[in-house]
Amino acid sequence: MRKSSFGLKVLAAGTAAMTVLAMAACGGDDKPAQSADGELSGELSVWGWGNGMKELAEAFEEANPGVTVEYAAQSNASDAAMKLTNAIAAGKGAPDVCMLEDAMVSQFAVQEGIIELDQFGAQDYADDFVAGPWGKLQVNGKAYGMPLDSAPEVLYYNKAVFDKAGVTEAPTTWDEYYEAAKKIRELGEDYYITNNAGFQPFTAQAWQAGGHMWTVDGENLTIDMTKSEGMQRYIDFTQKLIDEDLINVRINAWSDDWNRSLNDGTLASLTIGAWMATNLKSSAPEQSGNWRVAPLPKWTDGGENGSEDGGSSFTITAQAKDTTLAWAFVEFATHGEGAQVLTDEGGQFPSLKSILNSDEFINADDEYFGDQKINQVLVEAANQDITQFQYLPYTQYATTIYPDYTGPAYMGKVRLEDALQDYGEALAEYGEQQGYTVTLK
Amino acid sequence: MAGNLGTQAVASGSAVRVNKHKPDWRGWKFMWPFAVVFVLVFIIPIFYAIYISFFEKRMVGGTVFVGIDNYIRLFGDDQFWASCGRVALFTVVQVPIMLFLSAVMALCIDSMKLHGAKFFRISTFLPYGVPAVVSTMIWGFMYGSKYGLVGSLNDLLGTNIDVLSPDVLLASIGNIVTWEFVGYNMLIFYSSLSTIPHSLYEAASIDGASEWQIVKSIKIPELKGSLAITVIFSIIGSFQLFNEPNILQNMVPGNAITTYYTPNMYAYNLSFSGNQSNYAAAMAIVMAVITMAIAYAVQLNSMKEQMK
Numbered sequence: 110m111r112k113s114s115f116g117l118k119v120l121a122a123g124t125a126a127m128t129v130l131a132m133a134a135c136g137g138d139d140k141p142a143q144s145a146d147g148e149l150s151g152e153l154s155v156w157g158w159g160n161g162m163k164e165l166a167e168a169f170e171e172a173n174p175g176v177t178v179e180y181a182a183q184s185n186a187s188d189a190a191m192k193l194t195n196a197i198a199a200g201k202g203a204p205d206v207c208m209l210e211d212a213m214v215s216q217f218a219v220q221e222g223i224i225e226l227d228q229f230g231a232q233d234y235a236d237d238f239v240a241g242p243w244g245k246l247q248v249n250g251k252a253y254g255m256p257l258d259s260a261p262e263v264l265y266y267n268k269a270v271f272d273k274a275g276v277t278e279a280p281t282t283w284d285e286y287y288e289a290a291k292k293i294r295e296l297g298e299d300y301y302i303t304n305n306a307g308f309q310p311f312t313a314q315a316w317q318a319g320g321h322m323w324t325v326d327g328e329n330l331t332i333d334m335t336k337s338e339g340m341q342r343y344i345d346f347t348q349k350l351i352d353e354d355l356i357n358v359r360i361n362a363w364s365d366d367w368n369r370s371l372n373d374g375t376l377a378s379l380t381i382g383a384w385m386a387t388n389l390k391s392s393a394p395e396q397s398g399n400w401r402v403a404p405l406p407k408w409t410d411g412g413e414n415g416s417e418d419g420g421s422s423f424t425i426t427a428q429a430k431d432t433t434l435a436w437a438f439v440e441f442a443t444h445g446e447g448a449q450v451l452t453d454e455g456g457q458f459p460s461l462k463s464i465l466n467s468d469e470f471i472n473a474d475d476e477y478f479g480d481q482k483i484n485q486v487l488v489e490a491a492n493q494d495i496t497q498f499q500y501l502p503y504t505q506y507a508t509t510i511y512p513d514y515t516g517p518a519y520m521g522k523v524r525l526e527d528a529l530q531d532y533g534e535a536l537a538e539y540g541e542q543q544g545y546t547v548t549l550k
Numbered sequence: 551m552a553g554n555l556g557t558q559a560v561a562s563g564s565a566v567r568v569n570k571h572k573p574d575w576r577g578w579k580f581m582w583p584f585a586v587v588f589v590l591v592f593i594i595p596i597f598y599a600i601y602i603s604f605f606e607k608r609m610v611g612g613t614v615f616v617g618i619d620n621y622i623r624l625f626g627d628d629q630f631w632a633s634c635g636r637v638a639l640f641t642v643v644q645v646p647i648m649l650f651l652s653a654v655m656a657l658c659i660d661s662m663k664l665h666g667a668k669f670f671r672i673s674t675f676l677p678y679g680v681p682a683v684v685s686t687m688i689w690g691f692m693y694g695s696k697y698g699l700v701g702s703l704n705d706l707l708g709t710n711i712d713v714l715s716p717d718v719l720l721a722s723i724g725n726i727v728t729w730e731f732v733g734y735n736m737l738i739f740y741s742s743l744s745t746i747p748h749s750l751y752e753a754a755s756i757d758g759a760s761e762w763q764i765v766k767s768i769k770i771p772e773l774k775g776s777l778a779i780t781v782i783f784s785i786i787g788s789f790q791l792f793n794e795p796n797i798l799q800n801m802v803p804g805n806a807i808t809t810y811y812t813p814n815m816y817a818y819n820l821s822f823s824g825n826q827s828n829y830a831a832a833m834a835i836v837m838a839v840i841t842m843a844i845a846y847a848v849q850l851n852s853m854k855e856q857m858k
Contacts, residue, residue, distance in 0.1 A: 191822050198827065219609055220825075299696070305804075328610050359696070359803035366801070369697050502609060509809055509823035516805025520716070539824070544610030 149434050150175030156192070157208035158183045159421075160387065161455020168450045169441050176434065186210040186421065190217075190505050193426070197222040205429040206438055209254060211245040211420040212312075212504045215325075218248040219502045223424040225251040229436040234444050239491050242420045242460040245498050249327075254422030255443035257451065259460030260382035261490035262313040262405050262416040265389060268479065269399040270300070270377040279403035283346055286406045290355040299375040301357035304367065305519045308511040309418045310380055316498065317416035318343040318408050322533070323501050330501065330540050333550040334533030335526050342408060348525045351518070358519040368392040380405060382418035383487040387456035390477050398476065402483045404490055415493030420460070458487060465491060503543065507536055603832035607825065620832035629810040630833060634840070636720065637812050641788040644724040649780055651732050653773055656739035657765060671740070675733035682730060682793040689726045690801040714798075716806040723794050731787070735780045742776040743769055778852035782845045789841045790814050813837050 155166065155178055166178040181204065183189040190213045196203035197220060209217065217223045231252040235243060242256035266279055274293045280286040290302040315322055319339025324331040334340060350356040357376065360366045370376040371393040379385060389400055405416055423439045425432060441447045444461065451457045452464055459465050465488055474480045501507050511532065518528035537549040578585070606616045624630055655674055659667045677685060692699040695712040704711055713722045746768060754764050792814040799807045809823075810816035813833065821830035 194822065194825065361800050361803070361805070364800045365691070366694060366696055503825070506824045509819055512805035513808040513810070516808070520804040520806075542606070542608070542826075544608035 148175075149173045149437055151431055151434055152177045152179060153206065153431070153434055153438055154179045154181065154204040155206045155208075155438065156181050156183050156189055156204045157423075158185055158189060159455060159457070161451045161453075161457060162208075164454040165442055165447050165450050168447060169438055172441065172446065173437070178438070183208075186213070186419075187505070187508070193217065193222060194505070196426075196428070201428065203426040203428040205426065205431070205435040207424050207426055208257065208421055209424050211242060211254070211256070211260075211417075211422055212500045212508075214246050214254045214422060214424060215248045215500055216502050216504055217424065218253040221427055223253055223426055224429070224432070225253050226255065226425065226436070226439070227251045229432075229440075231255060237444065237462055239460045239462060239465065241415070241417050241491065241493075241498070242422070245417070245420065245500070246422050254424045255439050256460040257421045257423060257443060257448075258384055258457045259465070259491050260384055260418050260420035260458070261487065261493065262310070262317070262380060262418040263383055263487060263490050264378060264380050264403045264405055265385055266378035266401055266403060267374055267376075267396060267399050268401045269396070270296070270374050274300075274377075279401065280406050281404070282410060283406045283408055287346070287349065287355070290350060291353070293377050294353075294355055297375075299370070300377065301375065302355060302377050303379060304357040304360040304362065304370075304376055305515075306362045306379070306381070308508045309382070311511070311515070313382075313416040313418040314380065315340060315343040317405065318346075321499070323499065323536070325499050325502065328544070329546045329548070330537075331548045331550065332533045332537050332540070334529040336550045340529075344526050344529065351521065351525065356519070358521075372396060374399070380418075382420065383458040383490065384419065386458070386475075386478070386483060386487075398479050400478055401481050402478065402486045404486060415490065417498055458491075460491070501536065501540075502545075503536075503539065506539060510535060599831040599834055602828050603835055605828050607828055609825070616828075620829050621836070623829065624832055624836055629808075630813065630816060633810045633813045633816050634837075637789050637791055640720055640724060640791065641785055643721075644727060645781065645784040645788060647724070648728045648732055648784065649735055649777070651728065652735035652780070653739050653777075655732065655736045656743055656773075657769060659736070659740060660743040660769070661761070663761075671737075674736055677730050677732075678734040680730070683797055685730055686726055686794045686797040689722075689729070690798050693722060694801070714802050714806070716804065719802060719806055723791075723798065726794050727788070727791070731784070735784070738776050738780050739773055742772055746772055774852075774855065778849060781848050781852070785844055785848065786841055789837065789844075792818070 150173075153176060155162075157180065162180055162182065166180040170176055170178055183192065186209070189208060190210065193203060193207050193209070197217075203222070207223070209223075214223070218225070225248075234255075235252075238256050239259050241261065242259045243252075246252055246254040246256060264279060270293065271277070271279070271289065274289070274296050276289040276292055280289050286302070293300050293302045312322070320333075320337050320341075320343050322332065322334050322340060324333075335344060347356075351358070357370070360370055360376065367376070371379075371389070372395050374396060386402070390397075393400070423442055425435045425439060429435045442451065448459055448461045448464055452459045452470070459470075464470055471484050471488055472482060473484055474482050514528045514532035514535065515525070517523050518525040533549060537547045540547040603620050604615060604617060605613050606620065607613045655670075658664055659671050664670060680688075690698075693713050695701050695704060695710075695714065700711060700713055703709070712718075750768055751764065754768060759767070791812045795807050795811045796815055796818075799811075809819040814837075817830040817833045817837070820826045820833070
């Protein structure tokens with residue numbers, strides 16, 4: 110319901126961009142979606158990152174002997190997005206298939222850098238994927254990406270450290286989390302429950318608190334960083350952690366210090382996407398056996414606890430030479446045999462229900478996590494009913510400048526509320542420069 | 551003199567002019583390999599940047615001509631001026647320190663009294679050969695107050711020094727840049743010292759000059775010429791500061807290195823994350839003009855000095 114009215118308004122607005130897009134979608138090649146049955150041939154260039162991608166490319170080549178896949182590994186999600194931006198601006202150099210973080214998909218769809226996939230029948234697969242990631246890839250009611258991994262936000266915590274601090278149960282509400290944070294802080298000067306983690310956890314937690322910091326309705330954006338009840342709840346809580354020195358503001362996520370402090374136990378937990386499991390093993394090998402997974406703490410007892418953090422998808426770029434071949438690969442990787450390859454070889458947390466709900470997947474226990482059946486927790490989190498996520502059409506920029514504004518707040522120089530209001534103003538100004546109509550609250 | 555020649559040429563009529571053209575073209579034949587590359591990689595990009603700086607690419611509405619709007623916006627952009635102020639402060643402090651060290655090193659190596667002068671010459675120059683990205687990583691790891699060398703020193707001495715805190719961060723970056731470029735500037739100084747003819751030293755020693763007098767009256771005046779070059783190079787380099795802060799960004803606590811920490815970082819982030827290459831082009835042009843103006847002022851000043 111919501112999706113269709115959203116689409117209608119955009120069509121009513123009738124911008125040139127959308128019209129061209131729609132025409133390309135309808136009037137373009139009417140080739141039927143072809144399944145990977147060995148009749149395909151040619152070369153296919155693919156950009157991606159993470160584990161298991163090479164194996165995926167090999168599996169596709171094996172299934173289609175005439176096809177050569179040129180896989181170019183990107184260092185991370187933002188790197189891939191930046192390179193694709195450049196290739197689109199240059200008009201050449203983009204791959205046929207590009208892996209993108211879910212949040213980036215709407216941005217590239219609006220820029221017409223990637224093509225909609227309903228023309229190949231993507232919509233038929235809607236029910237086969239978990240609702241969260243699938244919903245994030247729909248732009249104006251059409252699929253622009255096929256989900257790879259799913260990223261329900263969960264709490265990874267170091268049980269050994271929690272036990273030492275006298276926290277025997279994982280916190281189920283944010284109030285309990287706050288109490289746990291105080292106890293862990295008492296362990297010593299380096300011990301913290303978590304660190305200043307940046308943009309993705311901010312969106313995930315604020316969203317979970319009920320704060321919809323941005324609402325996208327075609328060309329109309331509403332930015333509300335501080336005024337809604339949900340945002341106030343998130344801000345008050347985070348400010349309390351900062352004021353009482355319960356959050357490590359000196360360590361940035363994905364830095365060398367971050368890996369080291371996860372490894373020596375001084376960083377005791379992370380609220381992060383389900384995909385962290387495989388990263389933890391390489392970041393913190395010395396803590397093997399100590400880490401556990403729990404559902405994300407709730408704001409109220411019995412309240413909604415679902416949220417999403419990251420997740421990625423395969424998209425087909427507008428520069429793709431052979432879209433039939435590109436779609437065959439995307440289909441193979443997300444809905445076909447490839448999805449299993451990525452789960453098995455890449456340790457990816459799948460968004461395909463058939464794998465997610467398979468006994469083999471759910472009941473896998475993991476030595477690293479003290480033989481906890483972590484997938485049970487993760488799958489439960491993935492199947493949560495999540496209020497549909499929305500992203501700004503310029504997420505890349507929003508992500509980049511987020512630390513400029515919140516950094517000083519975490520360092521105690523300004524109040525988080527003021528910092529976020531300034532951030533909202535900067536985003537509103539940018540949106541207007543880009544031609545959107547922005548309402549700033 | 552030149553004026554006289556010009557009037558003569560005009561006065562003596564067209565025959566002279568025809569003759570003048572032929573040698574001109576012969577010169578160009580030798581010039582064209584350079585000229586082609588120069589136009590291709592230098593002139594065209596500059597004019598292209600100027601051209602695109604008059605447009606704006608919007609997500610809704612496409613590319614539109616906006617005249618000098620980008621420049622007007624730039625002059626009111628606090629983040630841009632903050633970044634300019636930061637590199638200006640950096641230049642004023644770091645460049646004199648670095649050039650002083652370079653000059654002292656060059657004088658030491660040139661003094662003939664140093665054992666292993668060749669070793670010192672190479673080892674001070676070596677950091678220049680390390681890519682800036684690598685040296686910044688090395689320094690970044692050393693600077694870490696928890697797991698780095700600074701952290702180990704803190705443990706040992708019981709202190710709580712943090713060289714990456716926002717207040718001293720610029721100085722820490724200055725230290726990296728100094729380490730990287732001190733040898734390069736030393737080499738320029740050293741080469742100008744080695745052009746001093748030996749007869750001058752012989753004459754000085756016959757006159758009974760002490761080593762210090764030789765340095766003061768012969769060597770330092772000689773260094774002044776290369777000082778202008780090193781100052782201009784260093785100013786240009788400092789205003790273009792990018793690699794060091796960009797690499798350190800994730801290592802520095804509390805996001806102290808913003809996306810607009812230096813003008814180059816600002817232009818880069820606007821262009822590649824913010825999809826605003828037109829505005830970034832305007833910024834690049836204004837930065838080029840500012841840098842050229844400062845370099846020119848320095849050059850004029852040093853030319854005046856030399857005339858004295």
